[in-house]
Amino acid sequence: MALPVLPLIAATLFLALFAFAAWEARDFHQAARAFPMAVGLAGIALALLDMVLDLRFGDGQDPETPPFRHAALHFGLIGGYLLLFALIGFPLATGLYTFGFLLLMTRQRGKTEWLRSAVLAAAALAVSFALRALVGGRF
Amino acid sequence: VDSQVLLEALYIVFEPARLLWLMLGVGTGLIVGILPGLGGVVGLALLLPFIYGLDPYAAMAMLIGVGAVVSTSDTFPSILIGTPGSAGSQATIMDGYPLAQKGEAARALSAAFSASMVGGVFGAIVLSLIIPVARPLVLAFGSPELLMLSVLGLTLVGSLSGSRVRNPVKGLSAAAFGLFLGTIGGAPAVLEYRFTFDALYLFEGIGLVLLSLGLFAIPEIVDLLCKGGAIADKMGSIGRGWRQGLRDTLRYRWLVLRHSAIGVLVGFTPGLGSAIVDWLNYGVVVRTSKDREEFGKGDIRGVIAPESANNAKDGGALIPTLLFGIPGSASMAILLGAMTTLGIEPGPRLIQNRPEVLYVIVWSLAIGTVAGTLICFLLSRWIARLALIPFHYVAPFILMALALGAYSSNFHWADLLVLLVFGLLGWLMKHAGVPRAPLLVGFVLSPLIERYLWISLTRYGLSFLLQPFVLVIATITVLLMVWQVLGTFGVGGGSKPRMQQGEG
Numbered sequence: 291m292a293l294p295v296l297p298l299i300a301a302t303l304f305l306a307l308f309a310f311a312a313w314e315a316r317d318f319h320q321a322a323r324a325f326p327m328a329v330g331l332a333g334i335a336l337a338l339l340d341m342v343l344d345l346r347f348g349d350g351q352d353p354e355t356p357p358f359r360h361a362a363l364h365f366g367l368i369g370g371y372l373l374l375f376a377l378i379g380f381p382l383a384t385g386l387y388t389f390g391f392l393l394l395m396t397r398q399r400g401k402t403e404w405l406r407s408a409v410l411a412a413a414a415l416a417v418s419f420a421l422r423a424l425v426g427g428r429f
Numbered sequence: 430v431d432s433q434v435l436l437e438a439l440y441i442v443f444e445p446a447r448l449l450w451l452m453l454g455v456g457t458g459l460i461v462g463i464l465p466g467l468g469g470v471v472g473l474a475l476l477l478p479f480i481y482g483l484d485p486y487a488a489m490a491m492l493i494g495v496g497a498v499v500s501t502s503d504t505f506p507s508i509l510i511g512t513p514g515s516a517g518s519q520a521t522i523m524d525g526y527p528l529a530q531k532g533e534a535a536r537a538l539s540a541a542f543s544a545s546m547v548g549g550v551f552g553a554i555v556l557s558l559i560i561p562v563a564r565p566l567v568l569a570f571g572s573p574e575l576l577m578l579s580v581l582g583l584t585l586v587g588s589l590s591g592s593r594v595r596n597p598v599k600g601l602s603a604a605a606f607g608l609f610l611g612t613i614g615g616a617p618a619v620l621e622y623r624f625t626f627d628a629l630y631l632f633e634g635i636g637l638v639l640l641s642l643g644l645f646a647i648p649e650i651v652d653l654l655c656k657g658g659a660i661a662d663k664m665g666s667i668g669r670g671w672r673q674g675l676r677d678t679l680r681y682r683w684l685v686l687r688h689s690a691i692g693v694l695v696g697f698t699p700g701l702g703s704a705i706v707d708w709l710n711y712g713v714v715v716r717t718s719k720d721r722e723e724f725g726k727g728d729i730r731g732v733i734a735p736e737s738a739n740n741a742k743d744g745g746a747l748i749p750t751l752l753f754g755i756p757g758s759a760s761m762a763i764l765l766g767a768m769t770t771l772g773i774e775p776g777p778r779l780i781q782n783r784p785e786v787l788y789v790i791v792w793s794l795a796i797g798t799v800a801g802t803l804i805c806f807l808l809s810r811w812i813a814r815l816a817l818i819p820f821h822y823v824a825p826f827i828l829m830a831l832a833l834g835a836y837s838s839n840f841h842w843a844d845l846l847v848l849l850v851f852g853l854l855g856w857l858m859k860h861a862g863v864p865r866a867p868l869l870v871g872f873v874l875s876p877l878i879e880r881y882l883w884i885s886l887t888r889y890g891l892s893f894l895l896q897p898f899v900l901v902i903a904t905i906t907v908l909l910m911v912w913q914v915l916g917t918f919g920v921g922g923g924s925k926p927r928m929q930q931g932e933g
Contacts, residue, residue, distance in 0.1 A: 299857065299861065300861035304602050304606055307606065308605070308606075308609065311624070314623070314624060318621055319621050321618040321619040322616035322618060324882070325612060325878070325879040325883075326624075329605055329608045329612065333606065336601050336602040337602055339598050343596060352861075355860040356651075356652060356655030356656070357655070360654075361652075364651045364655060365849075365852070365853065365856070368647065368849065368852065369849055372832060372846070375836070375845055376842040376845055380833065380836070384825070384829045387828075388829075392821065392825070395654075396821075410822065410825070414825055414826060414829060417826065418829055418833075421829070421830070421833050429836065429840065
């Protein structure tokens with residue numbers, strides 16, 4: 291039987307965070323302690339039970355989970371876009387990301403679409419300037 | 430129904446600027462419904478950042494507009510390409526797609542739209558009728574009862590929420606995690622900041638916008654991109670039969686009303702989301718029909734029943750959300766959070782002090798449903814083509830809206846980091862079979878539950894647990910949990926726990 295890796299990772303993450311919540315709550319003022327402490331302790335019990343159930347009865351990986359490599363690539367691209375946003379501002383980051391992303395995606399499909407990518411990137415740039423003006427900020 | 434408040438609310442909604450915002454919500458709902466994989470939660474999360482600064486009625490109209498139409502527009506991909514537009518239109522494929530393959534897509538769409546419209550309006554009417562009836566009951570509830578109702582609602586959402594693996598422990602864990610996330614920042618009872626690591630950014634807690642966008646939108650975008658290509662390479666012709674579809678809805682009018690009523694009931698029950706209402710109604714119509722041979726091969730009743738129910742459920746879902754402040758699903762949690770942001774507190778105070786808000790929501794739901802249906806009828810040939818656009822052309826624009834929405838929460842670079850972190854968490858939860866809706870509901874309810882708990886304890890001490898309503902609700906909650914956990918361990922039903930395939 292395959293080990294249910296993702297469910298176990300999720301349960302372990304929850305367990306660690308609930309343990310942290312319960313531990314930290316000890317030092318809070320009495321009126322601020324009860325609720326996070328109760329949630330933390332209940333959460334620890336639930337996460338442990340979940341782990342046991344996963345280990346005993348888990349049925350391996352979700353068949354709809356995309357290959358990890360693909361998911362990591364797209365999370366990396368999104369992370370890169372958000373980093374660009376923080377570094378060079380929203381409109382420029384959006385234009386650059388759209389152009390680069392579309393080139394990459396179309397190349398992966400066997401036909402790099404330079405013109406369409408450039409046109410859509412220009413459109414994204416224009417929309418992002420408009421949205422920024424709508425929100426009312428300079429970022 | 431208080432007719433004066435009802436008319437006042439209609440007047441409020443029909444103010445041109447508010448109608449425009451409502452239509453913006455309807456438009457957004459149409460698009461996210463058509464693009465397979467996205468759905469009402471993503472649509473609401475995308476619009477959430479834009480409510481800041483809006484007048485509360487306009488903001489509510491816009492958000493309700495999204496929800497009102499997603500269940501209608503998600504029918505396009507279900508019928509035309511056999512891919513559900515959202516979780517709420519999965520069962521529609523069973524008979525809608527075979528009808529399209531027979532060249533009767535227009536008939537199926539027409540029947541689906543008209544049944545959806547009747548269902549949506551039915552839900553709005555039930556909601557408007559429930560408000561005055563429930564008013565005395567709601568006003569009789571104090572903090573102890575509201576605390577127990579919140580716990581019951583959260584338990585229901587946690588244990589019943591759909592996921593790949595039907596294991597209530599996962600849903601309850603997610604709900605508890607949401608409660609924990611909701612405690613980050615200032616404590617309600619005393620001046621103390623919790624889990625902030627002395628970072629000023631966390632002093633006001635985590636924003637609902639960031640959490641909902643990260644948990645629901647980013648994982649769907651990543652998964653759709655991983656799938657690659659267009660959702661469908663080709664789409665059959667819509668064909669003819671628009672009038673026939675309308676005639677079908679009229680012919681099966683009692684079926685439409687029956688399933689609208691079931692939809693309202695399911696919507697009212699926290700935790701039973703769109704996917705359940707859809708399949709449940711499909712199952713009911715198949716079982717209760719004498720001639721079942723055509724189901725699965727293109728029986729129009731298999732389209733009408735789930736479609737009328739999944740639109741009617743919105744009216745039902747709004748009942749606990751508005752009257753008791755208990756959201757039964759992720760979209761209702763976003764709506765509740767938005768209301769709190771706008772300074773509207775759902776629950777007894779809303780009924781007491783601002784009843785017109787409730788009726789603004791009722792009208793927005795009804796108008797949004799009708800407008801969305803008419804748009805679907807009029808522009809169907811063009812709207813349907815949206816489902817054929819390869820997702821990688823759309824993704825940068827959705828991501829742009831996400832990033833802007835996230836950043837406008839606090840105008841701080843950390844917003845972008847938090848968005849990504851919750852995106853990763855959402856993806857992990859999605860593929861680990863942990864439902865995400867309970868997390869969001871827990872997060873939204875966390876400050877309310879803590880406040881109710883604090884008020885109950887300071888006012889009554891532990892004796893609040895002995896109040897009659899509290900005892901009844903607590904007993905139901907405990908029984909429900911025991912039943913769910915026993916079911917998980919297979920007590921009474923064999924040794925293997927019930928961890929079967931859920932609705933995805």
